[in-house]
Every structure is written in structure tokens, then in C-alpha cells.
Amino acid sequence: MNYERIKEKLEILADAAKYDVSCSSSGSKRANKNGGLGNSNGTGICHSYTEDGRCVSLLKILLTNHCIFDCAYCVTRKSNDIKRAAFTVQEVVDLTINFYRRNYIEGLFLSSGIFKNPDTTMERLIRVAKKLREEESFNGYIHLKSIPGASDELMKEAGLYADRLSVNIEIPTKEGLKLLAPDKDHKDFIQPMKAVKSNIEIYQSEKRLIKNTPIYAPAGQSTQMIVGATGESDKDIMYSAHFFYEKFKMKRVYYSGYIPVADDKRLPSIGTAVPVIRENRLYQTDWLLRFYGFNIKELLNEDQPNLDMDIDPKLNWALRNLHLFPLDINRCSKEMLSRIPGVGMKSVRKIINARRYRKLNWEHLKKIGIALNRSKYFITCDSTYFEKKDLTPLQLKNKILQESSSKYSTHLNNQLTLFS
């Protein structure tokens, strides 16, 4: 192995792959039953964290950053004057195995620029995964990118070796895509998702009848959207996300604040701050939809097309629905407990368990660990003391903001000065 050369390739191709925010290695179940190398047991492991605070769980690289497309938002676009490189199949296999054996990673996340045509690219990605599984008896996690435009047959094969497949939709609206990636067709993104979704269903139903049916993409599919590149609203983004969750049974949708990589008048200029707060609010909304039983229309609609950046979306919802509160913490249902601002799902479980032993008062709730700074205005408990309920939503919001300090205060101040 030519160490210096590999190091240079790694530098270029890891750097080009880093804009894919997903690094999750969870959700798959692959036992090490052939006495080979590795397993994945459902919960992922972050083996390190970069200085931007993101988890490093997989070896996330591009096979090559040569690309025939010219998408304005992408750093590897054809017209960009950058160093190009390509790994051989064997080089990726060796790196993965050697990193894995040293407990650096949970597995491989392999993506690629599109060289020649989509099928050639997809076929090469599959060869890496196949070699890892069949020649190296590797049972670790493999995440492959579905290349837009790849044929259904190749997508079927990919799922037999990969744990997760993903196509990044990148631009949430069709109009935006037309503007920024004129040579890409919306349909090309959807087709591989459809193929994978139907294969997952076929293999799952076969598995129920025939036990030795091979597993197909056990960690499902995911996708990613860029936030803040095309002036889309939060409603546009979350309704798209909702569409992918419903229609394609996505395991995850990722939201990636746009990091300017080009001087292009269609896009925010280089040096524009990454919209991290907005990203955070979108993830909070995503969680409310998936785990807290919220309906998308309750959070975003015609009257409310954007999220409030000052407060979290659950608090925002509660302020618009004050008539439902206060709730008695000792009596109310699990569904309503999970709708109280400042109460997370873990706290919901703890409250339900603890109230079997005794009636809970403020002291108990504090110990359990719920965020009383927000929740106290929305609940009653085993106590004669409670907050006055005659405030208007706006008064209440200001009161809560005054009494708490946001971890984003520096960001918020910056944004204020930008707009004034």
C-alpha cells in the first residue's frame, strides 16, 4: 500500500464527503455469526467527534470526486476548479477493514461523484460492499449512496450488501432544483427510493414465510435536504420531509444548513453564517412528528409557514393552544404529557412510573428533571402553588424568554445586528 498516496486521497475524498451530515450507524441488526469481523447491534457508536461537535461513526468518503454534473450547491460540481482523486475498490476495502479492526469506526459510508453515468457509478459502489461482505466476512455497518438515475436492478443488488441506502434530495422544492441543478431531474431522485422501498417490503414479507431469506437494507433509507440555499420556507421543508416519511417509509430525514461553497449569485455568498438555529428548530419539529405524536399541520400551516427561532416548536404550539392547559401532571394521559413544553419523552416515562408511587409535587418534578422554566406555566401538580394563568401568549413568551438563557444567545445577537 502506498501510504503517502492513500493519505492524499483520503484528504481530498473525506473532505468532499463531509457535507453529508448523516453519520448514523444505528437501526441495523447484523450478528457476527460466521466468526468473521464485526457486527451491528441496533445502537450505533460514535467513535469520535469532530471539532464541530458531529459524531464520527463511519468512514465517510467519496469513491471519487470526479463528477459529470454541475449542481451549484455542491463542492464537487464539474465547473469547480479543485483537486480530483479516486480510490480503487481494493483501497476502500483495505481502509475500512483496517480502521474497523482498530475500533476506529462502525463501518463505511460510501458516496461518489457521478463519473461516466449513474449505473457505472452505482455498480462500482456495490462492488466495494460486495467485496467487504463476501471476501472479508465483514458484518459491520455499510451505508451506500443511491445514485440518482441508477437502474432498479442495481438498487436491488445494493440492498443485499448495504445496511442503509440513501439519496439526498438536497433541494426541497422542484423549482429550487431546476434553478440550482438544471441537469438533474426530480424523477431521478425518486426512482431509486421507490425501488428500495418496494424491495424492502418484498424481502420483509418473504422473510415471514422463508426464514433464510437474505436481509435487505435492514437499516432502511434516509435522505438529506439543504436548508437555506433557495429561500424555501420551513413549511416547504417539513412538508417534503413528511412526504418522504409517509410515502417512502424513510428512517431519517436530515437537515443540513447550507455551507456556502461557491460564488454564485443564485446562492448565499461565501462567508454567510450557517443557519444552525434554524437547523436545530427543524430537527425539533422532526422529533415532534416522529416521537411526540404531533401532526405536521399543528406545527406548520398556511398561517404559520415558518418556525419561531426564539422558542422551540412545542412551546410555540402550546402558546397557540393555551385553552388546552393547564394539565394535571398526576392525572393526564401519556399523549398529553408529551405535549407539555419542557417535558421530553424520558421524563414522560419517569412521571408515569413515579406517579404510581405517590402524587407528584414541584419538588418531585424538579428531581425527575423536567424543564420547569417552561413547563410550570402549563401544569398543575400536588401543590397549592401554581403560576397565574391570565397572561396572553405574547406576554407568556416574553416572560419565559426573560427567565431563561438560550445557548444560542451569541448567534441570536449576531443575527439581530445583521438585520438592523
Place this chain on the structure above:
Amino acid sequence: MILVYDDTFDGLLSAIFDSYLYKLDSVEIRSVRVYQPEIFNETQEVITDEIKVKRLQKKLLQLFGISGLNKIFKAFLSESQDVENLLFYIIKTSISNNKSILNDAANDIVLSFDKLVKKVHREKHRMEAFVRFHLIEGDIYYANIEPDFNVLPLISKHFKSRYADQKWIIYDLKRSYGIFYDLKTVKEITIDLTTQNKKGIYNTIQTGQGDKNLLTTKQLKENNYTNLWNQYFKSTNIESRKNLKLHIQHVPKRYWKYLSEKV
């Protein structure tokens, strides 16, 4: 009455069993690791007895279920001061109520128990993440760790099923013992580090530095992988999103010593 046990989990269970067997009142349980004789308190040494352990375990399983019992074991591994009596209290109260008190999240004792379990569990998970193997002589993948708690018994299963086809050693330098997987089973081992040090293994493998002249080709190749990993770590970072506070929260500085990307 003070019961002194041998610092093992089975020893603790035997001690608790004895307190019931001999109907002892106001018992305190202490590990031989920290025990100091007291003048006004009667002391009795507990002999670890497999039959007693099995019988108590059966009762505990029935009360707490397997997940509850695992929690109790985790709390025990925290080695925190007086954890024995915390566990003793929880077990005693649950037995007399004939119902586990572990779900009573608003109970102070349960709260401090939960905190211990959480800390140990987090440390276990961190060690599964932060162990960095180095390939040394004898085709053994070797890693040093210094965890806050005694987590080797908790992580052994994970590494055994994951790295089934390679020999490995994870060595806890703080507690001076390690676990060694020889392609069949995992055994506890102790290494005489002073003589090993002379061979240069433990010096060079930790940081990839050491005396370059002493390095064999194998070690040089090994350092290449470390460097490739460091390169990857650097290249995958997004400078414009830098958030060191979050970074350090995830990777506290005390672990950096054994993480080549942070050295």
C-alpha cells in the same frame, strides 16, 4: 455490625444473604478494599458462597427482572463510596415491599442510584467507542484504557462478538488488569508493565511517537494507520461549523491521552 466482603459482586450478594440468614440488625457492608477496623463496631468477614449467591440472584431476578439486576451490577461497578449500603437498602426495601422500588423516580435513594447507573453506563459506552487498538507482536490488537469506573466486565461481551476473528487485549491501567481474547474465550490477565516497557511496546503504541530508531517495520506500518485515521479526522471536520464546547462535551479531555486524533 459491619460485614466485610471481598470486593466482588458475588461477595456483596453473599453479605446481603448473610444479613437475612443470621437476622442481623443495623448492618453496614464494607469492601475489604476500604475497610478499616473500628473499635466500637463488631466486624464479621463474609465468605463468598456460590449457593447463597444463586439463591439471592433468583429472588432479585424475580423482583427486578434482568434489566433491573443489570442496573444493580452497573451501580456496583461504580466503586463509589458506600454503594454497598445503597444497594443493600434498595434490595431490602424491595424485598420487604415485595415490589421493586426502582421505578419510583421521585425517591431520593432511587435518584442517586439512577445517577450511578447512568454514569457507569455512559463510561461503558465511551469505552466501546474510545478503545483504540494497536497491532502489536503476536498479531494481537492491544489497547490501554483508564476508565472512571470498572467497566471491563461490561464491555467484554461487545468486543468478543465484534472482533471474533482477531486476538485482542484491553488493559485497564488504573486497576492493573485487562481482558484478553484468544480467539476462543475472554480471560482476565495482568501484565508486568515494567518488563514490557523495556521492549518498547507500550511506549510507542500509545502516541505513535516514541523513539523512531526503536521502531520495527511492523510498528512503522502500524503508525501509518494511526496517521491515516488522524488525517481522516482532520478532513472530515467542517471549519465553519466549529463548536468546541460541544466537542469537549462529547469527548472530555481526560480521554484524549489514548485518542490518537486528539494527541
